[in-house]
Amino acid sequence: MEWHWWVAAAIAILVVSGSLLALRPVRATWRQGRFQEARRDFHRQRERLEAKFVQLGMTPSRTGSPRWVDCEFEDDVTYVRNRFTGELSAFVGVTLEVEAPGERILDGGPGNNQTRTGTAVFRFDRGHWSTEGRAIINLSPAEAIRFYQHDLELVGQEVIGHI
Numbered sequence: 001m002e003w004h005w006w007v008a009a010a011i012a013i014l015v016v017s018g019s020l021l022a023l024r025p026v027r028a029t030w031r032q033g034r035f036q037e038a039r040r041d042f043h044r045q046r047e048r049l050e051a052k053f054v055q056l057g058m059t060p061s062r063t064g065s066p067r068w069v070d071c072e073f074e075d076d077v078t079y080v081r082n083r084f085t086g087e088l089s090a091f092v093g094v095t096l097e098v099e100a101p102g103e104r105i106l107d108g109g110p111g112n113n114q115t116r117t118g119t120a121v122f123r124f125d126r127g128h129w130s131t132e133g134r135a136i137i138n139l140s141p142a143e144a145i146r147f148y149q150h151d152l153e154l155v156g157q158e159v160i161g162h163i
Contacts, residue, residue, distance in 0.1 A: 035088065035155055038124045039079065042090050045129050050092075053120050056133020057096075069113050070097040073120065075160040078141040080152040088124040088155065091141035093117065119144045 042049070050073055058068045074093035081088050096116045118135040136144045145152055 035079070038088055038129075039156070039158075042077065042122065042124075042129055049122050049129055049131055050120075053122070053131045053133050056131065057135065059133075067099050068096055069099050071095070076141070077158045077160075078145065079155040079157070080145055081155050083151055083153055089152075090122040090124070090129070091136075091144060092120045092122070093140050094120045094135055096135065096137070 054068070054071045057071060072095045074095075076093065078091040079088065080091060094117070096118055097113045098116055099113050116137055117140060118137040119139055119141045120131070120135050122129055122131045139147055145154055
């Protein structure tokens with residue numbers, strides 16, 4: 001009689017496995033639809049998000065950290081997903097002009113600003129886009145994805161204004 005339990009367990013495992021495999025395309029379609037909606041929302045909110053990014057970024061988070069003087073955004077947007085959490089993010093290339101706090105005093109005033117390239121990070125969390133005003137300094141969006149390739153997967157790219 002014991003072999004019946006093994007057969008029943010094997011059948012149950014096969015049914016559950018088959019169900020999970022059958023749900024894969026459904027989940028992928030659902031994820032793609034959710035991504036398209038998030039993309040549209042990002043474009044609707046992009047100006048507000050960039051303003052918030054600059055506002056937060058120009059306020060040094062700790063004593064002695066460089067102060068942003070200016071920030072320019074590229075048009076292109078790269079979307080990535082965290083492989084472990086599933087969190088969606090939008091990466092936008094930026095050019096930051098930063099002023100190191102000590103340079104002003106040591107070098108006699110402004111004008112010693114440094115230009116840095118980087119990646120502005122915007123996160124899609126619980127159906128809303130937000131930013132913490134943090135940039136990945138010295139890495140373009142493509143370089144940031146390569147650098148964090150074990151954690152991030154490319155979901156989509158929008159190359160604007162390039163022929």
